[in-house]
Amino acid sequence: MPPLKLLLVRHGQSVGNAEGRMEGVSSTGLTPKGMEQSLRLGRHLATRGWHPTHIYCSPLERATDTLIALVQGFTASSAPEGELLPNILRFNSGERISDQITLAPDQPVTVELRPELMEYNSGVFTGLTWAEACDRYPELCQQLVTSLDWQPIPQAETLEQGRARAQQFLDHLLSRHGNGDRVLVISHHWILQQIMARLLGCDRTWGMPMDNTARFEFWLDRDRWDQPGLNRLNTELWQIKHFNDCTHCL
Secondary structure (H helix, E strand, O other): OOOEEEEEEEOOOEHHHHOOEOOOOOOOOEOHHHHHHHHHHHHHHHHHOOOOOEEEEOOOHHHHHHHHHHHHHHHHHHOOOOOHHHHHOHHHHOOOOEEEEEEEOOEEEEEEEOHHHOOOOOHHHOOOEHHHHHHHOHHHHHHHHHOOOOOOOOOOOOHHHHHHHHHHHHHHHHHHOOOOOEEEEEEOHHHHHHHHHHHOOOOOOOOOOOOOOOEEEEEEOHHHOOOOOHHHHOOOOEEEEEEEEOHHHO
16 A cells, blocks of 8 residues: 655745735735746646645635646646636635545545645734834834744734644644545645644754745655554655655746
8 A cells, every 4th residue: 555645835936925025824826937836836746647636725815826726737737628627716716615626537636725724824014024024013023133032923823823733734634644645735834844843743843945836745654653663763654755846847
């Protein structure tokens, strides 16, 4: 039985990314570059035969736009067009949070929007550039640049809340999926760092580079996941196949 394959993907470049905004739980759509990144990723997955059995996506617009473009790229490479777009477009309208789409003949895929996958809620900084934040909240920004210690931001979620959200999603995923499943997750930089820290069993959250539409692919033996003992040290069972991989954009 093949392992559980988990593919974590950051969304494509958004208008807010291009403008240097701290979008947080607000959102803009994708730039033309972000659309192209997502289309290319879909084509890349199709040509590699990486067919997801389940897709989870953040409900924020830059993530659902990425999902739509990725699926368009995937189906253009691997399946006849026709029945897909009416279903997938409903996710951006807010009409549905779960549905089935067809990426290839006889291969229906369930797509779910999960609020746990939303980006860090940056409170009063939401939607601002750093220059705008410094103008509106000079004392707070001065504290942030003079100390590496964590500084709470008014109306923002705490680090503990974000970590708990990541664990909640991971628990849901592992309770629903087993060996042989191929799960695609489309989300955001900050919360993906939290999810990977929990997946890897870290008691710290590590900062890491994460380009737009970067892929992080993990293979794990779900049947042995909860077992104690030496198999936890057995690298045949737990493998990182891709890390911040953007070769599809070259």
